[in-house]
Amino acid sequence: MAALSGLIRVMERAARRAGGRLRRDFGEIEHLQVSRKGPADFVSKADRMAERALYDDLLQARPGWGFVLEEAGTIEGDADKPRWIIDPLDGTSNFLHGIPHFAISIAVQEPRLDGKGWGDVIAAVVYQPITDETFWAEKTRGAWLHDGRLRVSSRNRMSEALIATGMPFQGHGDFAEWARIYGAIGPEVAGIRRYGAASLDLAWLAAGRFDGFWESGLNDWDTAAGCLLVREAGGFVTDYRGRSEPIHAKQVLAGNDRLHSKMHKLLANSLK
Known part of the structure; x- marks a missing residue:
């Protein structure tokens, strides 16, 4: 059993506080104030309130750290300090349709030592409020x-x-690209699942519930925590060309060593 570090305790505490609010709002779905942000992309009052709660708690705990937030965007912090990458409600469409599959995702990314951009993700929490599961790394x-x-x-x-x-x-998303990849991988595997929350897909892969994952067109807040979870659980995360970066969002391919290699071969051939 690993003792929780001070950083993980801060992250889990903030996630649980925001998660309690989401659970309450989920129980009163019909009363949520919902606005349209774009085609089939909804943002709810619950989403905004969860993000604000996370921001307030984490800013108080680590003054000077920056933020990358789904709703509020990028908030610069001290250049020599880490930043938070946060999705306050991954699986918003599930949430708004009364489907109990959504999560809060929090990651911490360090600045590069040379001062040119951002480096490794060093801590991650994915919290599923309905099941009260905290995945962390x-x-x-x-x-x-x-x-x-x-x-x-x-x-x-x-x-x-x-x-x-x-x-x-x-x-x-790119329907044609996805169809080609599905056509290559689908006939080879026992099953394919689409649950609508990438952070949980990656957390479940780290837990051995899934064996592989692919998706494109995501954002850093969708995958930053999940990428670290998979890697720290012994898995591999790359883009579709097999390149490894601290965070993959535009293209994500993940799995254990043997299945990642096999999936990559099928995927790469499908996109030639």
């Missing part, structure tokens, strides 16, 4: 669900693998 300290160590699955046969993905929808 710190660089070099492993990935955990509460006090239990997480490991990616050991499956090495595509025919036994359960793969998660995100499908294009109105105004988002």
